[in-house]
Amino acid sequence: MSAPHELTMLEQAAAVRRREISPVELTTHHLERIERIDPALGAYLTVTPERALQDARRAERLLLAGGDLPPLLGVPVPVKDLTPVAGIRFTSGSPVFADRVAEQDAHVVTLLRDAGTVMTGKTNTPEFGLPAYTEGRVGPPARTPYDLTRGAGGSSGGAAAAVAAGLAAAAHAGDGGGSIRIPASCCGVVGLKPSRGRVSPAPGGDISGLAVGGPIARTVRDAAALLDVLSAPAPGDPFPLPRPERTFLRWCDHEPRRLRIARWARPDVAGATVDPEVLAAYERTSALLESLGHEVVDVPQPLAPGDRDAFTPVWAVMAALTPVPPRREHELLPLTAWLRAQALDVGGLDYARALGTMQAAGRKLARAVQPYDAVLTPTLAQLPAPVGALRDDADPAADFAAQLAFTPFTAPWNIAGLPSVSLPLGWSAGGLPIGMMLGAPHGAEGPLLALAGQLEAAAPWPVSPPPTLP
Numbered sequence: 001m002s003a004p005h006e007l008t009m010l011e012q013a014a015a016v017r018r019r020e021i022s023p024v025e026l027t028t029h030h031l032e033r034i035e036r037i038d039p040a041l042g043a044y045l046t047v048t049p050e051r052a053l054q055d056a057r058r059a060e061r062l063l064l065a066g067g068d069l070p071p072l073l074g075v076p077v078p079v080k081d082l083t084p085v086a087g088i089r090f091t092s093g094s095p096v097f098a099d100r101v102a103e104q105d106a107h108v109v110t111l112l113r114d115a116g117t118v119m120t121g122k123t124n125t126p127e128f129g130l131p132a133y134t135e136g137r138v139g140p141p142a143r144t145p146y147d148l149t150r151g152a153g154g155s156s157g158g159a160a161a162a163v164a165a166g167l168a169a170a171a172h173a174g175d176g177g178g179s180i181r182i183p184a185s186c187c188g189v190v191g192l193k194p195s196r197g198r199v200s201p202a203p204g205g206d207i208s209g210l211a212v213g214g215p216i217a218r219t220v221r222d223a224a225a226l227l228d229v230l231s232a233p234a235p236g237d238p239f240p241l242p243r244p245e246r247t248f249l250r251w252c253d254h255e256p257r258r259l260r261i262a263r264w265a266r267p268d269v270a271g272a273t274v275d276p277e278v279l280a281a282y283e284r285t286s287a288l289l290e291s292l293g294h295e296v297v298d299v300p301q302p303l304a305p306g307d308r309d310a311f312t313p314v315w316a317v318m319a320a321l322t323p324v325p326p327r328r329e330h331e332l333l334p335l336t337a338w339l340r341a342q343a344l345d346v347g348g349l350d351y352a353r354a355l356g357t358m359q360a361a362g363r364k365l366a367r368a369v370q371p372y373d374a375v376l377t378p379t380l381a382q383l384p385a386p387v388g389a390l391r392d393d394a395d396p397a398a399d400f401a402a403q404l405a406f407t408p409f410t411a412p413w414n415i416a417g418l419p420s421v422s423l424p425l426g427w428s429a430g431g432l433p434i435g436m437m438l439g440a441p442h443g444a445e446g447p448l449l450a451l452a453g454q455l456e457a458a459a460p461w462p463v464s465p466p467p468t469l470p
Contacts, residue, residue, distance in 0.1 A: 004029045005166035006464045009075055009222040012169050016063065016074040023059035023074030027052050027118050030076045034120065034167050040148060040470050042140040043162035045081045046089045047121040052076065055118040062116065070116030072229065077112055079172045080159055081122035082129045083213070085109050093125040093155075094336075095137045096328045107202035107234045108172060108213050115229040123171060124158025127336045128322055129211075130315070132182050132403040133390050134158060136333065141387045144187045145466050146432055150384040153183035159216045160187035166465035170222050172230070176211035177315065178410025181422035184216055185379035185435025188424040188461065190223045190452070191216045195442050196417030197239030199230045205238060208314050208355065210414045218463050220453045223421070224248035227445065239417075244446055251446035252453040259294045259373040259451065267381060267408035268303035271401075274381045281426025281434040282378050288425070288459055289376065296376070302368035303361060303412060310357035311411060312400075316342040317351055338396035362416035369418060369441055374451055377409045379422040379435030409437060419445045421452050424461040 004026050007015060015021045031049050038044050059074040084090050084102035086109075091097045105113075112119070124142040126134050134142035134157025142157035144150050145165040152161040156173035160183030163171050173180045175193040184191025192214050199213040206212075215226035227248045233240040246254075265274055265282050274282075286296050319336055320343035329337065346354070369375055382405075390406060392399035413420040419440050426434030440448040 005033055007169065008219050008463060009072065009169035009217060010225055012075045013072050016059070017069065019063070023056040023063070023118065024053065026074055027056040027076055027120070030120055030167060037165055037469055038167060041145060041161050041165055042124055042134070042142040043158045043165065043167055044078065044121045045091055045093070045124050045139045045158065048088055048119060051088065052118050052120045059116055059118065070114060071225065073116030075117050076120045076168050077117040077170055077172060077226070078120050078123045078159065078162060078168050079109060079112070080156055080174055081125050082174055083108065083172065085119065085122065088122060090122070091138050092128055092322065093136045093138055094127045095331050096324055098138055104203065107200045108230050111229055111232055112172065120168060123156070123162055125155045127333050128319060129155035129174065129176065129179060130319055130336060130339060131155065131391070132178060132407045133385065134183070135387065135391050143387060144384050144433070145469055146188060147384065149386055150432070151186065151387045153186035153384065155179040156216060157183045160184050160189055160191065163187070163189050163216050163218060164465065165469055170215060170217035170226050172213065173216045174211055174213045175414065176206070176318070177414050178407045180214050180216060181379050181410050181420060181435065181437060182407055184422040185433065186384040188433030189216055189218055190220055190421065190423060192223045192227060192421045192445070193413060193419060194227060194231065194445055195241060195419045197237065197241040198445065200232070200234040200237050202234035202237065208318055209239065209417060210314070220449060220456045221249060221252045224252050224449045241443060246446060248446060248449055251449045254450040256447065256450050256454055261289055261294050261296050261374045261376055262299045262369070262372040263296055263376040264299055264301045265378055266301045268301050268305055268307065269404050269408040270305045272381050272405040272408040274378060275383055277383065277428045278378045278381065278426070278434055281436060282376070285376060285425050285436045288455065292454060292458060297372070299368070302365050307361045307364065308358065308412060308415060310354040310361070311415060313342065313346045313350065313354045314358055315339065317346055319343060334393045335396045335399050358415055361412070365412050365416040366418060366442065369439060373440070374448060375439040377437050379409060379437040380406060381408050382406050383428055383432050383434065413439050418442050419448055421448060423452055423455060425455065425459060
């Protein structure tokens with residue numbers, strides 16, 4: 001058998017079921033790897049060895065008892081630190097909450113536990129999940145394991161770094177403007193942002209409709225299987241989507257018919273340019289889709305500059321919704337403080353109008369997507385950025401603008417509530433991963449995963465962690 005961390009999530013689950021490795025052995029292996037590698041990587045904000053071994057022993061008892069077993073029994077799956085886990089430190093990436101302990105589990109945490117997973121810890125995220133990089137004051141920056149001088153992206157940077165480095169086979173993550181797909185692109189893994197309403201935000205909520213939980217994994221099948229676990233609705237969800245008749249994992253075995261796929265690589269963000277190596281990967285992916293029998297159609301960028309300007313005040317209000325004691329406001333990062341200050345100028349009517357304007361932009365994108373089975377764009381406009389290159393504490397407005405130029409393709413899919421997935425289909429001349437993004441109409445995660453699985457089979461990417469890790 002391969003080293004345990006080299007197995008995919010589904011392979012780990014199968015090895016546990018066959019009793020080739022025990023849940024405690026699998027967990028101990030990952031905890032030892034985290035202890036050795038993570039200081040240089042910054043994937044975790046909190047490691048929970050006691051909780052992990054408790055979960056692993058529970059998995060062993062279930063295994064010995066026999067009967068129907070949970071699908072991911074004994075598999076380590078960490079949780080992003082914007083999501084509460086009862087009894088575990090819950091920082092939201094901010095020093096203001098460095099000592100906070102969550103009092104209850106989020107719905108997705110209950111689902112992960114019911115699926116038999118082992119929680120090894122809480123993955124790194126920037127303050128309140130706001131930036132497209134994972135650099136904060138609670139822990140070290142999260143870095144891509146393909147070049148430790150470069151960032152893992154954000155805000156699920158810790159989750160993507162952990163998966164890419166073999167510190168977890170898959171991870172829970174969340175995406176409000178690209179926060180799953182950005183780090184997936186930077187770290188050479190699969191990151192799926194589901195449709196609005198697919199994954200419950202319970203017990204909390206997102207009044208903007210932008211954010212949704214989802215999986216980061218090394219393979220399309222693992223991402224699909226983890227989405228099957230995460231996508232059970234909770235009572236009272238504001239935008240519930242019923243579970244599909246066919247599981248997302250089964251969709252991966254579905255051979256797509258000839259599809260009509262739109263593509264564009266021109267950003268709608270003024271001043272944003274796309275790196276030539278990203279464009280080359282985009283052209284190679286287009287050619288690959290055509291070689292698989294699909295029709296690839298060039299279409300104009302559906303959004304014009306300014307169409308999504310309302311995203312900024314909505315994002316600012318999201319930054320301000322987290323209550324911070326006035327005596328501790330000075331501990332916030334300059335970007336967070338800048339966004340929260342902007343939110344003070346957004347009144348109730350202003351916010352309602354901004355939501356309406358943002359939803360109109362989402363409808364514009366959705367109308368453009370509807371005639372096609374899928375849409376291809378780059379995930380990011382640039383290669384993974386060096387640590388600190390996007391962050392500008394002296395000028396938060398420049399920081400925010402740099403993030404938009406780095407990630408012009410991701411947020412529109414949140415605005416429209418449509419599913420999209422980043423696949424590691426490209427690599428730079430220097431060995432850096434380049435994600436390609438496929439989007440689809442609302443609720444079409446199944447067909448999207450079938451197409452993603454077809455691309456993975458035709459052009460497989462590395463599944464084992466990079467050998468250059470310390």
